[in-house]
Amino acid sequence: MSRSASEEAVRRLGKLPIVTMSELRAKIAKKLPHDLCRYAACDTYKYGLGDSWLVHDNTDVVPVPGKAIFRMDATGWGAGIDVYFSGIEVSAPWWRIAVLADEAIKATGDDHHVFLEGIEPEFRHVYPSHRLPPSVRVFNLVMGS
Secondary structure (H helix, E strand, C coil), X not given: CCCCHHHHHHHHHCCCCEEEHHHHHHHHHCCCCCCCCEECCCCEEECCCHHHCEEECCCCCCCCCCEEEEEEECCCCCCCCCEXXXXXXXXXXXXXXXXXXXXXXXXXXXXXXXXXXXXXXXXXXXXXXXXXXXXXXXXXXXXXX
16 A cells, blocks of 8 residues: 555654754754855754744655756845745755855845745746756745745
8 A cells, every 4th residue: 555645744744853943943044155145944843932942854855856957036035036946956855955044145145035934836837948857856945025
């Protein structure tokens, strides 16, 4: 009997360490070149107040196996470039995606939307000027304020 995707996700979450939100953000902050991104792409284990929430430390989890490019549109909050594109990443874990979000914040100048909340597939076919091989997928960085 096979497990559903949601049952499998719950099983994997159960194996992740549980830390406070402030501990998780401190761990990510050490890897950020500009210390602009605030990491929020994690699942809550137990609610608390502010940074005392208990969360699953998913920073080493790879959400997108294989090759991917991550992008972020400028939102009008900064005076940087219009669209940020990462280079091709291979099986990037969440901590690496946070580093790319940090670079995107710096490049676009958007210092208002700094919380990395997740990623979503890009379906609009808005790619960099070079042609991408079919094995490379494009994802939007989902940022909040």
